[in-house]
Amino acid sequence: MLDQNAAQEIPGDLAPADREEIAHTTAAVVVHRGRASEDPAVIDRLVRLVEDEGLDVVAGLWADAASNTLPGALWRLYVLRTWVRHDPQTVTLRYRLGVGAAPVSEVVAGAVTPPGPDDLCDLADAVLSGVFTGDLDVALERAGAFCRILAAGAAHDADAREASDDLAASRMTHGASALLRTAEELEHAGALWRAGMLE
Template sequence: MLDPRDADALPGEADPALRDEIAHATARALVDRARTTEDPAVVERLIHLVENEGLDTVAGLWADAAPVSLPGALWRLYVLREWVRRDLPTVMLRYRLGVEAAPVQEAVAGVPSPPEPGDLRILADAVLSGVFTGDLAVALERAGAFCRILSTGAAFDADSREVADPTGATRMTRGASSLLRTAEELERAGDLWRTGSLE
């Protein structure tokens, strides 16, 4: 990872091409390091990267990366895990609303039925662990399925609030659309990883 002193020495806004290069280099280094180590503490530190380094630090590295890229996929996975960690009641509600309409996605996501709150935390950690120690394509597919379920649940939640809170319902509908787009991006990244073409 770029040393903070080196980052501070960069004049003004970094060149977009340099930022992209740094995003790809750091993402590849993290994944490669985790996949070649036999130390489970390394993987554990990577799973908890946001808690240790802060979401802003991770965002500074990867948030601007192309969605269907290794750094873009990692950014989305960390944001998804952080959402589960910070707002479990909302995620749980959306999951429960969405899972009845998306039973196939539930099987892909790998959450027990009926889910308990702890199951969603376990899924978020397992997906990141899978990125670093398992089949990365499967981890991305599981995250994509999870996002599809949450998207469906958000849409149902928006419908139920349409009369009482039209502004909130519109915001939730946009959120559902964003989650669906994220699911598609993660799934596409998984497809590219399988063919060895995920940059």
């Protein structure tokens, strides 16, 4: 794992090729170390990577990676988990609103019905744990399904608020679009992993 001091020693103006190489190397090390370990403490530490190392450190490594790469997929998973952990009430509301519009995605996402904030935090951890202990493609597809449900919920909420708060509705619609794009990116990354092409 790259600690805070080591991350700060990486020059800020790396050439794009060097930055890309660091992103791919660290993502591969994280995933392969987790998959090679049977120690639950190692898996737990990898799931809590952002909490341990800080989102800024992880962002410095993976945030610029393309969505069809391993570091790009990991970045999306960690950002999704961070959102669930920091705002579980909003995520729970969006999930509940979106379930009716995306029932197939609910089955794939694997959440209980109706989920509470703690259930969704556990689901986010379970999806990320699946990256290291299960089939990565399944974990990515579950995360994609989860994002589809949240996107449907955000769109539904935007429609309900449009008459009373047009600006908030517009922000929610934009958020729904971003969640749908993230869902598609995660699902595509899962297909690439299955084909042996996610690096």
